[in-house]
Amino acid sequence: MQYAIMVEDLVKTYNGFEALRGVNLSVKRGIIYGLLGPNGAGKSTLISIIVGVSKPSRGKAVVLGGSPLDPRVRSRIGYQPQEHGLHPNLTGWENLYFYAGIYGVDKKEARARIEELASCLGVLEHLDKPVRTYSGGLRQRLSIVAALLHDPELIVLDEPTTGLDPSVRQRVWDLIRGLRGRGKTVLLATHYIEEAEKLGDEVSIIDNGKIIASGSPEELKSRYGPPAVIEIILDEKGSVDKLAHALAGQGIKASATGHDKLRIHCKDPDALVPEITGIAYRLGLSIRVLRVVKPSLEDVFLKLTGRRFGENES
Amino acid sequence: MNLKAVKAFLVRDVKSTFKDRAALFWIIAWPIIWILLTAYVFIPPGTGSVITLNVGVVNNDHSVAPFNGTYFVKIMNETIVNGKHLFNVKMYSSTNKLREDLLKGRLDAGLVIPDGFGRNVTYGTGRLDILIRADNPSTKQINSGILSGFLQEVSRRLSMVKINISLRYIEKYMPSTQQGFSPEKIKEYLVGIAIPINTTIKEVVPVSVSSRPAMLGWYTLGAIGMMFLYTGLMIGAAMIVREKELGTLRRLLASPSSGSELLIGKTLGGIVILVVSAIIALIVGLMVGARIYWSPTEPVDWLVPIFMLTAAIMAIGMGLMLSLVSRTSRGASSLSTALGLLFTLTAGIWLPKEWLPSWMRVFAENFPFTWTINGIRDIIVYQYEWSDIAVLLLKSIIATVVIFAIGTLIYKAQIRRYAEK
Numbered sequence A: 001m002q003y004a005i006m007v008e009d010l011v012k013t014y015n016g017f018e019a020l021r022g023v024n025l026s027v028k029r030g031i032i033y034g035l036l037g038p039n040g041a042g043k044s045t046l047i048s049i050i051v052g053v054s055k056p057s058r059g060k061a062v063v064l065g066g067s068p069l070d071p072r073v074r075s076r077i078g079y080q081p082q083e084h085g086l087h088p089n090l091t092g093w094e095n096l097y098f099y100a101g102i103y104g105v106d107k108k109e110a111r112a113r114i115e116e117l118a119s120c121l122g123v124l125e126h127l128d129k130p131v132r133t134y135s136g137g138l139r140q141r142l143s144i145v146a147a148l149l150h151d152p153e154l155i156v157l158d159e160p161t162t163g164l165d166p167s168v169r170q171r172v173w174d175l176i177r178g179l180r181g182r183g184k185t186v187l188l189a190t191h192y193i194e195e196a197e198k199l200g201d202e203v204s205i206i207d208n209g210k211i212i213a214s215g216s217p218e219e220l221k222s223r224y225g226p227p228a229v230i231e232i233i234l235d236e237k238g239s240v241d242k243l244a245h246a247l248a249g250q251g252i253k254a255s256a257t258g259h260d261k262l263r264i265h266c267k268d269p270d271a272l273v274p275e276i277t278g279i280a281y282r283l284g285l286s287i288r289v290l291r292v293v294k295p296s297l298e299d300v301f302l303k304l305t306g307r308r309f310g311e312n313e314s
Numbered sequence B: 001m002n003l004k005a006v007k008a009f010l011v012r013d014v015k016s017t018f019k020d021r022a023a024l025f026w027i028i029a030w031p032i033i034w035i036l037l038t039a040y041v042f043i044p045p046g047t048g049s050v051i052t053l054n055v056g057v058v059n060n061d062h063s064v065a066p067f068n069g070t071y072f073v074k075i076m077n078e079t080i081v082n083g084k085h086l087f088n089v090k091m092y093s094s095t096n097k098l099r100e101d102l103l104k105g106r107l108d109a110g111l112v113i114p115d116g117f118g119r120n121v122t123y124g125t126g127r128l129d130i131l132i133r134a135d136n137p138s139t140k141q142i143n144s145g146i147l148s149g150f151l152q153e154v155s156r157r158l159s160m161v162k163i164n165i166s167l168r169y170i171e172k173y174m175p176s177t178q179q180g181f182s183p184e185k186i187k188e189y190l191v192g193i194a195i196p197i198n199t200t201i202k203e204v205v206p207v208s209v210s211s212r213p214a215m216l217g218w219y220t221l222g223a224i225g226m227m228f229l230y231t232g233l234m235i236g237a238a239m240i241v242r243e244k245e246l247g248t249l250r251r252l253l254a255s256p257s258s259g260s261e262l263l264i265g266k267t268l269g270g271i272v273i274l275v276v277s278a279i280i281a282l283i284v285g286l287m288v289g290a291r292i293y294w295s296p297t298e299p300v301d302w303l304v305p306i307f308m309l310t311a312a313i314m315a316i317g318m319g320l321m322l323s324l325v326s327r328t329s330r331g332a333s334s335l336s337t338a339l340g341l342l343f344t345l346t347a348g349i350w351l352p353k354e355w356l357p358s359w360m361r362v363f364a365e366n367f368p369f370t371w372t373i374n375g376i377r378d379i380i381v382y383q384y385e386w387s388d389i390a391v392l393l394l395k396s397i398i399a400t401v402v403i404f405a406i407g408t409l410i411y412k413a414q415i416r417r418y419a420e421k
C-alpha cells in the first residue's frame, strides 16, 4: 500500500454551502504532506473527513488502506484538531493520561511517551500545573503531544504551530521531521507559507474548497512561480554594460536597471550565482550587493488565484 | 468496548468535578444547607416535645382555706411533664394588663382567680376565668387542650380529697349495721360520681410521621433527591455539549473509541459523584439527628444502593432527553437546575406529597424519580421489609431502564448528527 491517504472527489456541504467542492488528494506513506490554504479554505473540513470525525456529502476517503470510520484504522491515526480539547481544571498530566486512556494506552507506556514527547517540545516541567494556567502556546504543544501518545502511523495536524513563537515553532518542526524519520506519514494543514515550503515534501494548495495545485514546493514554484531574480549592484558606476556584455557571452541575459544595477531573471539562481561572481571577478569588477529573490509559494498562490495569500479570505 | 477509555472518562469527570468549586457547591454544599435549614429552622430541636405554656395569672383570691388561689398557682408552677415545666407562670395585678399581653402575643393563656375561689372550692364549686390566645385554630386547640387537661386533673384530685373527707364523716355518723352500705361501697359510688369514666391513653406513634428524627430523615433524602435530580439532569443534558465546548468531542470521534465509551464513562463518573455526595449528605443528616439506619448485615438494606443507582441513572437518562434542547453547557445547566428544582417541589421529593393539591399529588405519585427516593426513605428511615417495597423496586428498575434507553437513543442520534452535519 503506497498511499497513506487517498481522497476522491470529496464534497462537503454545510446547509447548502459547499465547503469542499470535489477534492482529490493522495498522500504517499512516509512523507510530510502540507495542506496550505488561507482561512476558510476548507483545510479543517477536509481533515475532519480524513480522520473520520465527519462524513463527506459525496466522494470517499481511504485512509491507511481502510475507512476512517473503522476503529482499527482510527487507532493508527493521531489527530491534533485546531481547538486543543484540553480540560482547563485538570493538569497537563491528567489531560494527557485521559487521551492515553481514550486510545487504550496503558499508564506505564503513556508515562514514558509523555515524558519523551513533552521534553522534546519543552512542556515537561509544566505538566503538573492545571491547563487553565497555561499560555496559548503551551496548550498548543500539549495538544500536539496528546495526538502522538499512541505512536500512530499517520499523524494529522491541523495548524500545529499557530500562535507559537519562532524558537518553539522550530522545535515542533524538528519533532515533525523526526516523525518522518521514523517512517510516519504526516498530514499538516497550515496557513503559514514558510511552514508548508520548509516542511512539506509535497504540498497541496487549497482555496475555496478546491485543491488548486499539488506537488513538491520546488515543482510548484517552477511550474507556477515567476523566475528567480538576481540583482547585482556594482561598486563602480558605469561598469554595468561591461558585465552585461560578458554575461551575454555566456548565454546569461541580464538587463541594466541603472548606472550600477543589473537584474537577471533565471530558473536556477543557485547554479548561476557562482558563475556570475566568477565572471565579475575575472573582469576585475567588485560587487557591492548581490541579492537573490526566489519565488515562494505565495507567488504560486498569486499566480493561481490572482489574490495575494491571506487577502480576501474565502 | 474499550474499558480504558471508559475509565478515562470516569476518572476525568470525577477529578474535574471535585476540582470545580461551583460544582462542589451545587453537589455538596447545597443539599447540606437544606439539611441544616431543616434541622435548625424548619423542624428545630424541641419540635414534638412537651410544650411549656406561658400563662399569666391574676390572683384576686384572699381566702384562708388551705386550697386557695396561691396554692393553685403553686401547683401550676410545680407541674412537670417529661422533665419539663408545663407552665411558665407570670403574675399580673390586673385583668386588663393580662389581656393586653395576651393580645400582644406575649402569653399563651391567662387565668383570673376570683376572690373567694378557695372558699368556694372547699365548700362547693370554685370558678376560674380562662383566656386563651387563639390567633389560629391550631394554637387555640393546643393552648386550650393543655389547660383543660391540667384543670381536669386538678379537679379530679380535688374530688378525691373531698370524697375522702366526706367518707370520714359518713363512717363516723352512719350506722354500720345498715345492709349493703359498707364504707367501701359508698366510697366506690362517690368516686364514680367524680370520675364516671376512667380513661387510659396509650400513645401510638407511627414511624412514618411526625417524630422529629423521622422527619429529618425524610428531608435528608429530600435534599439528596433534589441534588440527584438537578445534577443528574445536568450531567445528561451537557453530556455532548460540554465535550463539544471543551473540544474533546472531535478528538474522541477520531479515536477508535465509539460514542458508547463516552456515554458509559460519563454516566459512571456521574454515578460516582452522586453517590459520594449522597453519602456525605447522609452523614450530615445523621449528625443533625435524622433517623437514618443502615446495616450491611440486613439484606433488605442492600436495596438502598440499588435504589440510589436507579435514581442516578434515571436522572442522567432524563438529562439526555434534555440534551435535545441544550445548545450550550450553560443552557444545559440552567435548564437542569430550573427543572430539577421544579420537580423537587412538585413531585413529592422535597415537599411531602400530602401538602400538594390533589392534581399535583397524582403527578408526585407517578413521577418515577420519586419512586426511587421513596424506596430509599422506606428502607433507611422507616425500616420497611422486602415485601413492602418489592413493587416499588420493580417499578423503579423498569422505569430506569426505559428512561435510560430512550436517553441512549437520543444520545446516539446526536452523535450521528454531529458527523453528518
Ligand SMILES: Nc1ncnc2c1ncn2[C@@H]1O[C@H](COP(=O)(O)OP(=O)(O)OP(=O)(O)O)[C@@H](O)[C@H]1O
Pocket: A014, A015, A017, A019, A037, A038, A039, A040, A041, A042, A043, A044, A045, A046, A082, A191, A314, B421
Ligand atoms: N459546521 C459548519 N457549519 C457551516 N459552515 C462551516 C462549518 N464548518 C466550516 N464551515 C465553513 O466551511 C468553510 C471551510 O471551513 P474550514 O474550517 O474547513 O476552513 P479552514 O481552511 O480550516 O480555515 P482556518 O484556517 O480558519 O481554520 C468556511 O467557509 C467555514 O465557514
Ligand SMILES: [Mg+2]
Pocket: A043, A044, A045, A082, A158
Ligand atoms: Mg481550520
